[in-house]
Amino acid sequence: MRAAGEGRGEARGEARGQARGEARGQARGEARTGLLDAGVAVIRQRGLAATTVDELCAAAHVTKGAFFHHFESKEAFAVAVARHWASTTAVMFAAATYHQADQPIDRVLGYIDLREQLIDGSPAEYSCAAGTMTQEAFATSVAIREACADAIFDHAGTLEDDLSAAIAVARAPGDATAAGLARYTQAVLQGSFILGKASDDLSLAREAVGYLRDSLRRILEPAQTAAPPFSSPIIQEKT
Amino acid sequence: MRAAGEGRGEARGEARGQARGEARGQARGEARTGLLDAGVAVIRQRGLAATTVDELCAAAHVTKGAFFHHFESKEAFAVAVARHWASTTAVMFAAATYHQADQPIDRVLGYIDLREQLIDGSPAEYSCAAGTMTQEAFATSVAIREACADAIFDHAGTLEDDLSAAIAVARAPGDATAAGLARYTQAVLQGSFILGKASDDLSLAREAVGYLRDSLRRILEPAQTAAPPFSSPIIQEKT
DNA sequence: CGCGACATACCAACTGGTTGGTATGTTACG
DNA sequence: CGTAACATACCAACCAGTTGGTATGTCGCG
Secondary structure (H helix, E strand, O other), X not given: OOOOOHHHOOOOOOOOOOOOOOOOOOOOOOHHHHHHHHHHHHHHHHOOOOOOHHHHHHHHOOOHHHHHHHOOOHHHHHHHHHHHHHHHHHHHHHOOHXXXXXXXXXXXXXXXXXXXHHOOOOHHHHOOHHHHHHHHHOOOXXXXXXXXXXXXXXXXXXXXXXXXXHHHHHOOOOOOOHHHHHHHHHHHHHHHHHXXXXXXXXXXXXXXXXXXXXXXXXXXXXXXXXXXXXXXXXXXXOX | OOOOOOOOOOOOOOOOOOOOOOOOOOOOOOHHHHHHHHHHHHHHHHOOOOOOHHHHHHHHOXXXXXXXXXXXXXXXXXXXXXXXXXXXXXXXXXXXXXXXXXOHHHHHHHHHHHHHHHOOOOHHHHOOHHHHHHHHHOOOOHHHHHHHHHHHHHHHHOOHHHHHHHHHHHOOOOOOOHHHHHHHHHHHHHHHHHHHHHHOOHHHHHHHHHHHHHHHHHHHXXXXXXXXXXXXXXXXXXX
């Protein structure tokens, strides 16, 4: 449930006894990453404003001194969290198998299938840290807002090539652009997280993603064939 | 800046002396409503956790005593705000003209057109207070989460009759249900607000609603005609 | 009708705990 | 040994909630 951090304490080298906070903690130099990981986890659960620096430090097993050594302020930390979120998710999606499909539409639908599969566990586990922070900070911090916008729209950008190839193959109507559909996809995902959070029922989040898949199919599938109902999702190995 | 209390120390009772904070303030009995209205406005802008009770009181021109007289706690206030939001928006949508269209699909698309038109000004003005609070409170307060869920899903419910009629007319594939499409619509709207907040560009929020309209048309329009591109929105009078 | 008893709506000041941030050590590593 | 990476102790501001009080409306009863 926790994710990172849990079982990896044992770099502690008790021999040589340079004991520190590492009864369960990190080796020197890992405080920053630990704080960022903890930040993603805690902010996804409670939001940014409701999260205190002390909680962050406790979750990362470091002290406040370490926090303000690495981050100028809580706001700067939030910006770093957004960037950290962007880079860790980017690595994960880059390694996914949907890129290997031959047809561009299958790559697009494979992405959707993966997103649907990722909706599992509690909302704090499947929702988007950037989307959450956006809601809280858009009016009070341009730095946070822009970092979140980068996370969301850069990720959308990773869909554009497949989408524009699929649009070309399907000869879809000219009002659907690759960039627009990529953003629409992110909008539906963000909205599905909100429905999932509100209802405390992840099937409602998945349902929205299912309608998104159906919509994309209607737009991107070769016009002659009627769009069939829900497909069985491509099984995605989680390497 | 102080608000209430300003001119009232003098109990001077100029004429019969029923003077109160009403130099600019409210009459007796309006504090509760004023606080709720202020709550919607401030929470849409800054979120729930970042909003202090003092700020709420300042915005509503009342004192903290009045706040805690009407609301047991900040959490109870948030629940009341969600219900207030639900009822005020319900009144607005019930009075809208899209209900008057003859064809069910036109009522559905009229709703979408209205939603698109409502996206104007700053995100704090067009976004959903219930969606915003959901993100912050889903893990920390069941009462708030449920009040927000009611606001969102009850509103979705107002679309179901038109959607199921439209589905029947269009003989749409069986995997699209009225309730599911209604929820999907809300998901897209919530997501569009997030994109609008992140980008600080309402045209991106409107764009997502445009794709939603296109998707609904593809699903709900009689199958023989190919779905045309974006329609010019039905002009909606704001009586 | 008048008047006392009560209830409601509010207000100013206060409180105890919390929060983001700082000032000042201390420790490991190159 | 110098510097980056921490830790400890502390603080001033702030925050949700309380207290004790006042002004105003309302209701029952003689």
